[in-house]
Amino acid sequence: MLGNFQQSNLRIEVEAKEKNICDSLLQTDKLKTWIFPQTLSSELPETLKLGVKFTSKLGFVEIDHQVELLENNCLRFLLSKGIDGYHEWCWGDGWIQSRLEGISLLPLNLAQTFSLLKLRQYLISQETKVDS
Numbered sequence: 001m002l003g004n005f006q007q008s009n010l011r012i013e014v015e016a017k018e019k020n021i022c023d024s025l026l027q028t029d030k031l032k033t034w035i036f037p038q039t040l041s042s043e044l045p046e047t048l049k050l051g052v053k054f055t056s057k058l059g060f061v062e063i064d065h066q067v068e069l070l071e072n073n074c075l076r077f078l079l080s081k082g083i084d085g086y087h088e089w090c091w092g093d094g095w096i097q098s099r100l101e102g103i104s105l106l107p108l109n110l111a112q113t114f115s116l117l118k119l120r121q122y123l124i125s126q127e128t129k130v131d132s
Contacts, residue, residue: 003105008112011097016123018073021091024123025075034122035115048075055081061106082106096120 014021024030028044041055052067061082068086069076076088085102096119100112 003103005103006108007099007101008109009097009099010109010112010116011095012116012120013095014120014123015094016127018091018093020123020126021096021119022073024119024126025089025091026070030122034118036118038115058082058111083108087112 024034026048028040028046028048031048032040035056038056038058040057044054045052048067048070050067050070054065056063056065063082064080065077065087067075068078069088073092074088074090076086079085079087079102083100083102083104083106085100085104088099090097090099096116098112098116100108102108
């Protein structure tokens with residue numbers, strides 16, 4: 001794999017319940033909504049489960065994902081193609097943490113920051129709908 005070894009750990013606070021964060025990461029219809037402009041392969045099940053494999057695309061870059069770990073508040077993908085490494089998500093009431101590590105030509109910290117901000121914005125919009 002060409003590229004540089006990169007690692008990034010980010011944690012943000014978000015006014016959202018643990019269940020809503022979990023649903024946004026594991027329910028593929030919700031995941032596809034907030035992860036835009038990145039697209040996900042269409043053969044995904046309704047809910048991500050251990051061992052599920054899929055491809056995401058951002059422009060011309062494809063990244064293969066495999067769900068390697070799935071616990072009550074933790075999800076880890078093994079990544080290949082555009083990134084060789086892993087992406088781990090952990091969450092709880094009011095917070096989300098993302099750890100990304102791998103070899104890639106892509107600026108991983110920038111992409112990770114953008115993803116976390118998109119997820120936070122999505123969760124805020126969902127909480128607003130519930131409160132209305």
